[in-house]
Amino acid sequence: MMKKIILASGNQHKLKEIQSILKDFEFELVTMADAGFGDEEIIEDGDTFEANSLIKAKAVYEKLGLASLADDSGLSVDFLGGAPGVYSARYSGEPKSDQRNNEKLLAALKDVPLDQRTARFVTVITLMFENGDTLVARGEVEGRIGFEPSGSNGFGYDPLFEVPALGKTFAELTEDQKNAMSHRGNALIVLKQMIREYYESTSNK
Structure with missing residues (x-):
């Protein structure tokens, strides 16, 4: 029987990416909106x-009583002590703005040389099963912050995040290229292995 899992997001792109990587399992992944969560805001204050x-996975699990999956992502810049981190989406305040966030980041790194502009995108995914068992997977991708935006694909900090091995920013990559190396993709690969191990361990009990 197909297991229904509620994605704690309304992002269809995210839904598709997660579905494609977890397609080996009998999961029916649906967004929280489609599952009837309503427009109640989940306060992410971790x-x-x-x-x-x-916080997100638990809120959906407790309200709908179904398995849930949530991710939290952000940019961590070494020179800034890991900032903007969990505040990545609202780094420049409300209302959130990718352009203002990028401008603030460039200002914070003004005159910082290239070798000190190392950074990584981080995603942490939590999967909470119907019985309350929880798996947590982390994925990262290393890069550095450029001196000016470049590229028109992607979103968020993608135009500033350079992948040194490719000599391109995330915003200069195709969607497939980015997904093949992205932090969320890496976290999902880790999660996939964790799910396999979880099923093996529970079936042996």
Whole structure:
């Protein structure tokens, strides 16, 4: 029987990416909106990606009584002590704006040389099963922050996030290229292995 899992997001692109990587399992993934969660806002007030991911998964699980999956992502810049981190989406305040966030980040790194502009995108995914068992997977992709935006694909900090091995920003990659190396993709690969191990361990009990 297909297991229904509620995605704690309304993002269809995210839904498709997760579905494609977890397609080996008998999961029917649906967004929280389609599952009838309503327009109640989930307050993400954790100070780590793990905490916020769990907050979202738990809120959906407790309200709908179904298995849930949530992710929390952000950019961590070494020179800034890991900022903007969990505040990535609202780095420049409300209402959230990718352009203002990028401008603030460039200003914070003004005159910082290239070798000190190392950064990584991080995603933490929490999967909460119907019985309350929880799996947490983390994925990262290493890069650096460029001196000016480049490229028109993607969103968020993609125009500033350079992949040194490719000599391109995330915003200069095709969707397939980005997905093949993205932090969310990496976290999902880790999660896939964790799900396999979970099923193996529970079936042996």
